[in-house]
Amino acid sequence: MKQTGKNSSLGEFEHIVLLTLIRLGDQAYGMSVRSKINQLIKRDISIGAIYTTLDRLEDKGYVKSRLGEATARRGGRAKKYFSVTASGRRVLKEVRANLEVLWEGVQLSAPLAAGNGR
Amino acid sequence: MKQTGKNSSLGEFEHIVLLTLIRLGDQAYGMSVRSKINQLIKRDISIGAIYTTLDRLEDKGYVKSRLGEATARRGGRAKKYFSVTASGRRVLKEVRANLEVLWEGVQLSAPLAAGNGR
DNA sequence: AGTATTTGTTCTAAATAGTAGAGTATTTCT
DNA sequence: AGAAATACTCTACTATTTAGAACAAATACT
Numbered sequence: 676m677k678q679t680g681k682n683s684s685l686g687e688f689e690h691i692v693l694l695t696l697i698r699l700g701d702q703a704y705g706m707s708v709r710s711k712i713n714q715l716i717k718r719d720i721s722i723g724a725i726y727t728t729l730d731r732l733e734d735k736g737y738v739k740s741r742l743g744e745a746t747a748r749r750g751g752r753a754k755k756y757f758s759v760t761a762s763g764r765r766v767l768k769e770v771r772a773n774l775e776v777l778w779e780g781v782q783l784s785a786p787l788a789a790g791n792g793r
Numbered sequence: 794m795k796q797t798g799k800n801s802s803l804g805e806f807e808h809i810v811l812l813t814l815i816r817l818g819d820q821a822y823g824m825s826v827r828s829k830i831n832q833l834i835k836r837d838i839s840i841g842a843i844y845t846t847l848d849r850l851e852d853k854g855y856v857k858s859r860l861g862e863a864t865a866r867r868g869g870r871a872k873k874y875f876s877v878t879a880s881g882r883r884v885l886k887e888v889r890a891n892l893e894v895l896w897e898g899v900q901l902s903a904p905l906a907a908g909n910g911r
Numbered sequence: 912a913g914t915a916t917t918t919g920t921t922c923t924a925a926a927t928a929g930t931a932g933a934g935t936a937t938t939t940c941t
Numbered sequence: 942a943g944a945a946a947t948a949c950t951c952t953a954c955t956a957t958t959t960a961g962a963a964c965a966a967a968t969a970c971t
Contacts, residue, residue, distance in 0.1 A: 685804045686928085687873070706919060708843040711959050716891040718802070721960045726920070727960075749968040750917030764901050772895070773834040778889070783882050789902040804928050804957085825950060839931045844949070846929075867939040868946030 683769040687736075691716070692728050693767055695757050696738060704743070704754040705729065729757055739762030801887040807832075807855075810846050811885055814856060822861070822872040823847065827832050847875055855881030 686694065698701045712718060721780050732738045734743045743754040759767070803811065813829050814821045821901070827843045830836060850856045861872040 683806060687802060687808070688958060690805070691891075691895060694899055697901075698895075700853075704848050706917080715894050718891075722920080722960090723922085723961060724959045726922095730921095730959075745967060746918095747968085748918080750915090750919070750966075751917050751968080752966045754919070768901050773809075773836075774892070776833050777809060777816075781812055781815050783886050783889075785817075808931055822948080836931090840949080841932060841951085842930045844951095848950095849928075863938065864947095866940085866947080868948075869939080870937040870939070870946095870948050873949070 683728065683766050684773075685766060685770050686728075688720075688724070688728055689732055690767070690770060692725070692732065693737060693759055694764055696757055697764075701756065701758075704756050706754075708757070732763070733757075734759060737766060740748075794821060801893075802886050803884060803888050804846075806838075806846055807850055808885070808888060810850065811855060811877055811881055814875055815882075815885075819874065819876075822836070822874050824872075826875070829895070846847065850873075852856060874875070 691712060692708060695708050695715070698715075699707055699711055704724065705725055708729070709720060710721055712720060712792075729738065729740075733740060736759045736760050740755050743756050743762045745751055745753045809830060813833070816833075817825055819828055823840065823843050827838060827840055827846070830838060830843075847856065847858075851858060856875045856877050857880060858875045859872050859875050863869050864870045898905050
């Protein structure tokens, strides 16, 4: 009875988006996710990239969405809010655990023992 | 003068492979990378997946390879050893830094207010 | 009212990354 | 020589990432 719960992995960007959604809480929607990512790490992602990822994440059941109402500001049209599901949090936790194992003991910095080059 | 040093990011699996190479040190070659990954995180990757990723990583300049000699054991044919370049370490460092920022303050665990599960 | 501007999402197309597995080389053991 | 073991190559395919134009809806301005 292989309880192989799928290859619990996340694409690199899916990982980023999921974390950002959690960060933004109830203020997470396409545009805000985009600017938050741009703010947190220096990476300018197109808006299309955000939505395709959000959609895929929803297909996988890692996020769910709800439609909001328009706000009273110029162009403030209805937003589509996203939130991370329990399943999404679980996979995030697993990915994190794997990363911790993989990074454990890895020392980047100085190539000390490399035999003084040559 | 945009010193845009590329979108320093790494695919999810590239990330894993790079870390594993560092772990294995001078004993890193296709087959050992595969079994090491399988050992560290529970993930059974095909051998083909390992090599295509290794090749791609080499194209990007994140790893370099050298050919070893055959060892005196049944089937011990010549191995192709891989090592992470300075550039590879650099990108790894950047990815790590980004991940740290993204995870900062993110609390997964208890959905306290979620209404007792379900 | 009519139109420009702004905020926001959809859709489409294309490039990059991830994955499996069969095929090919060697090498030792019997 | 033939079998078994270790290792790498190659090919094909699927999934993820990415950009940007198109579309929608709401307010601001004249």
